């Protein structure tokens with residue numbers, strides 16, 4: 001077991017974990033000593049720690065029951081797409097509802113082995129939520145650095161698991177730089193995914209599980225942010241092949257949102273090192289990464305596996321999210337729904353054929369994402385606006401039948417609101433030029449204007465449409 005440079009092949013001691021080669025600056029990864037062509041018999045329940053023999057060594061084990069997530073056959077989605085076999089690896093079923101629980105289990109265990117009492121990470125959300133929970137379980141202090149935009153559900157998890165939360169930067173790229181500096185300053189355990197190669201080791205167990213649950217698919221689709229996740233799955237399958245447990249390997253597909261696709265762009269331009277993109281944007285916050293530090297690894301996985309990358313729009317992502325929910329009863333977060341949006345395109349343009357078996361990685365739960373809240377508030381807002389309109393409409397209809405005054409209106413409306421509210425509506429309708437006031441018998445009467453009549457006709461037309 002050693003840390004090995006993917007560029008120059010130099011080897012370093014395996015602990016403490018570090019991410020950069022001292023000689024050439026290349027990425028470091030764990031080279032596990034695999035017995036050649038010796039099938040391993042895993043023991044224990046289908047859970048994360050079942051694969052301990054293929055992970056860097058651990059003495060203290062921290063666990064909340066991570067891993068062993070279902071691989072669900074998505075029959076209704078497959079039928080819609082015209083595919084024979086489609087599977088969703090449902091990582092929402094982890095203890096804090098994302099795949100990062102695997103990483104948190106290994107990182108917290110390693111932090112204790114190395115005698116740290118504080119661990120820290122820069123995060124777009126899921127890793128922070130996971131680490132906060134595992135730190136709570138293990139009695140560690142957890143310091144998370146988050147960018148300005150984080151999914152609220154993930155932030156709520158960090159808060160409730162009692163992490164120290166520091167906001168730094170516009171995107172996670174800024175937060176990662178801060179995390180690097182802070183670890184140097186404090187000596188805290190560095191648990192940022194891009195800076196600790198144990199994360200890749202933890203996540204490669206997803207590939208082991210899929211292999212045990214089903215075998216090796218033709219295609220494996222993963223959403224890409226920092227680039228590490230797709231590589232970890234590729235690494236897992238490669239190790240199984242090295243062990244002689246499988247002959248075939250999946251072709252890896254990496255998906256990015258159109259507004260933030262530095263890895264896809266690099267591949268399209270036939271380069272191997274991604275550069276930071278300006279003004280990244282997507283509502284799939286989990287993959288909002290402008291400068292993917294593990295982009296090289298992602299490209300390696302895609303090229304070695306003869307896979308491909310593609311981009312999908314935010315609206316395609318949200319359509320896919322609803323489809324996964326409606327057809328399969330699974331609430332996936334936007335980033336992982338991108339895999340389904342991509343699959344639709346690839347079936348349509350015949351890159352993926354009917355008989356190919358496909359696995360999409362569903363990394364986290366949609367309940368964590370901010371758009372849940374936005375969707376709810378939006379609905380409430382329209383309901384409130386609807387109520388406002390209907391009261392004004394009622395007043396307008398009453399006045400259109402016969403000129404009247406405030407007190408009379410209040411009675412005709414069934415005294416359902418305060419008289420002040422009635423006058424408020426009258427004022428607003430007058431301001432909009434829909435009614436006009438005049439004095440008669442010492443009272444202020446109102447009558448409808450031409451404009452008011454036009455608006456009422458408009459409302460009637462609109463109602464016919466629904």
Ligand SMILES: [Zn+2]
Pocket residue numbers: 005006007008009010021022023024025026
């Ligand atoms: Zn090197």
